[in-house]
Every structure is written in C-alpha cells, then in structure tokens.
Amino acid sequence: MVTVRARRAIVRGALIYAALVVIAWCAIGPILWALSASLKGDGALSDPNPIPSDPQWSNYGRVFGLLPLGRMLLNTAIYAGCVTAGQVFFCSLAGYAFARLRFPGRDLLFVAYLATLMVPLTVTVIPQFLLMRAFGWVDTPWAMIVPGLFGSAFGTYLMRQFFRTLPVELEEAAVLDGCSTWQVYWRVLLPHARPAVMVLAVLTWITVWNDFLWPLVMIQRNEIATATLGLVRLQGQYHTQWPILMAAALIVLAPLLIVYAFAQKAFVRGIAQSGLGGR
Numbered sequence: 001m002v003t004v005r006a007r008r009a010i011v012r013g014a015l016i017y018a019a020l021v022v023i024a025w026c027a028i029g030p031i032l033w034a035l036s037a038s039l040k041g042d043g044a045l046s047d048p049n050p051i052p053s054d055p056q057w058s059n060y061g062r063v064f065g066l067l068p069l070g071r072m073l074l075n076t077a078i079y080a081g082c083v084t085a086g087q088v089f090f091c092s093l094a095g096y097a098f099a100r101l102r103f104p105g106r107d108l109l110f111v112a113y114l115a116t117l118m119v120p121l122t123v124t125v126i127p128q129f130l131l132m133r134a135f136g137w138v139d140t141p142w143a144m145i146v147p148g149l150f151g152s153a154f155g156t157y158l159m160r161q162f163f164r165t166l167p168v169e170l171e172e173a174a175v176l177d178g179c180s181t182w183q184v185y186w187r188v189l190l191p192h193a194r195p196a197v198m199v200l201a202v203l204t205w206i207t208v209w210n211d212f213l214w215p216l217v218m219i220q221r222n223e224i225a226t227a228t229l230g231l232v233r234l235q236g237q238y239h240t241q242w243p244i245l246m247a248a249a250l251i252v253l254a255p256l257l258i259v260y261a262f263a264q265k266a267f268v269r270g271i272a273q274s275g276l277g278g279r
Contacts, residue, residue, distance in 0.1 A: 031253070038247035059247040063234075068222055069248060072230040073255065079144045079226065080208040086149035087204045088197055094151055095159025096185045100171065110160070116153045121213065129217055143218040144226070148208065155200050162196035163189060195270030202259065202267050209256060227252040 032050070039055040040047065063069055098110045128147055129138075137143040166189060174188045190197075212228040219225050222233075231252060234245050260267070 031250075034246045034249055038243055038250055040243050042241060042243060056243065059243045060251065062244055063248045063251060066244065067230050067234060067248070069227065069230050069251065071223065072225050072227045073252070075141075075224055076209055076226045076228075077255070079141070080205045082145045083148040083208045084201050084204045086145075087151055087155050088201055090149070090151035091155030091200060092159045092190060092193065092197065093185065094156040095161075095163055096189060098156065098160045099163035100184075100189070101181070110156075113153050114157055125213065125217060132218060138218060139220050139224070141224055144215065144224075147214075148204075155204070158200055159193065159196055162193050166192055195266065197270075198263060198266040199270035202263050205259060206256060 036050045036052065038059055039052045039057065041054075041056055098106060132138050132143045132147075135142075137146070170188055170192065171184050174184045179188065210228065211226070212232075215226045215229050216232070219229060222230075225233075231245065231248055234240070234248055
C-alpha cells in the first residue's frame with residue numbers, strides 16, 4: 001500500500017519535473033526554432049513543419065559571403081578576452097582589499113561602490129561616449145576594451161564575498177613565512193579563489209560577447225565591429241533574409257555554448273561555493 005505521504009512526494013516530484021521541463025523548453029525552444037528556420041528557404045519560412053524537407057545548409061555559407069562574420073567573431077573574442085582578463089585581475093585585487101585589508105572608510109567605500117549597481121547602463125553611455133571622443137578612441141578597438149577593463153562593482157562584490165570565506169589561517173601562515181601583502185594575494189589567496197574567478201570570467205565573457213548597445217554607439221567600421229553588430233547589419237531596410245539571419249545568429253551563439261561546455265563543471269562549482277546559488 002502506498003501511504004498518503006508517499007503519494008504526496010510522488011505528486012510533488014512530478015510537478016517539479018513538469019515545471020523544469022516547461023522552463024527548459026522555454027530556453028531551448030527558440031534555439032530549435034532558429035535552427036529550423038536557418039535550414040529553410042525564404043519562401044518556406046512560414047512552413048509549420050519543424051523539420052525542413054529540403055535543408056538549405058548553404059545558408060550558413062552565404063552568411064560569410066554577405067558579411068565578414070569571421071572577422072567580427074575574432075574581434076569579439078579579442079574584446080571579450082581582454083575585458084575578461086582585466087575584470088578578473090582588478091576585481092580580485094579590489095575584492096581582496098575590501099575583504100582582508102583594514103583602512104579608514106573601507107566599508108563605507110565598498111557600500112558606495114556597490115551602490116553603482118543601481119545606476120542603469122543607459123545613464124552612463126553618453127558620459128562615456130564623450131570621454132571616448134575626448135581621447136580620440138571613437139571607432140577604435142580601445143573604446144571596446146578600456147571602459148570595461150578595470151573591474152566592476154558586481155565582480156568586486158563576488159570576489160570580496162569569496163575571499164571572506166577563506167580561512168584567516170592561510171593568510172597568517174603566509175605572513176609568518178615572510179610573504180608581503182602582494183604575495184599573500186597572488187600566491188596564497190588567489191589560487192584558492194579559482195571557483196569565483198571562473199564564475200566571474202564566464203559571466204564577463206558572456207556579457208561582452210552579447211553586448212550590443214556599446215558597440216552600436218562606438219563602432220561604425222566592419223573591420224572592428226562585433227558579431228552582434230553583424231547580426232543587425234544583416235537586416236535589410238525593406239527585406240530581411242530571415243533564414244540567413246537565423247544561421248548567423250546560431251554561428252554567433254556557438255562559441256558561447258563551447259565556452260560553457262568546457263567550463264560547466266567549474267562554473268557550477270564556483271556558483272555553489274561563491275554563494276550565488278542561494279546558500
């Protein structure tokens with residue numbers, strides 16, 4: 001006989017799995033639709049059949065004929081790599097200072113820095129554009145790299161919270177061995193903060209890769225444009241070849257899936273250990 005408690009557990013489990021299936025479908029459904037649309041011709045785009053009878057694999061090749069997408073993907077990878085390296089270094093450095101070092105006004109300064117998270121990005125676009133124009137960096141790679149290179153409030157908060165979870169004995173032992181403050185950060189604490197570093201690196205990479213507003217404001221030339229700008233420039237004023245646009249969107253999405261596939265375990269472990277998982 002199945003008890004009432006067991007029945008409730010079965011029903012609860014079934015509802016949870018049903019909710020997870022719905023959420024997963026909401027995430028995967030648009031990607032599958034884009035894959036289906038990318039293999040159709042212009043006239044067959046409205047065909048309700050999700051599996052094209054005559055897949056047009058040539059749409060993926062036509063993308064590179066209409067747009068220098070390869071160059072744009074390389075540009076985006078360079079921008080994302082530089083910004084990610086800068087974010088990891090400066091955010092971990094600032095997080096270490098806020099977590100371990102004692103100086104007047106430390107907590108007040110950290111709260112003030114954290115309050116910048118409430119400022120929308122659109123508010124700072126015009127001041128940053130004026131700065132880039134004053135430096136002569138408009139329509140140059142420097143405008144894509146320098147503004148995001150020196151850390152962020154979220155990254156600093158993430159690294160600070162993780163550094164605070166590390167045992168103080170690690171730092172004390174290093175100091176007794178004659179390590180300086182820099183050596184404690186670089187040789188002792190930072191290697192133990194790899195899970196948080198991985199989370200920050202993956203999130204920063206995804207953010208820069210998907211960024212559209214800042215490249216739209218700063219970049220005009222295709223030679224230094226990003227992949228997101230390329231997708232927009234594939235849209236015609238009077239007619240858009242949607243199968244080709246969907247093929248280009250999947251090509252742009254592929255590097256993100258590859259990065260996450262390689263970093264999945266470390267990313268999930270970093271989420272759990274850094275406290276972002278809700279623990």
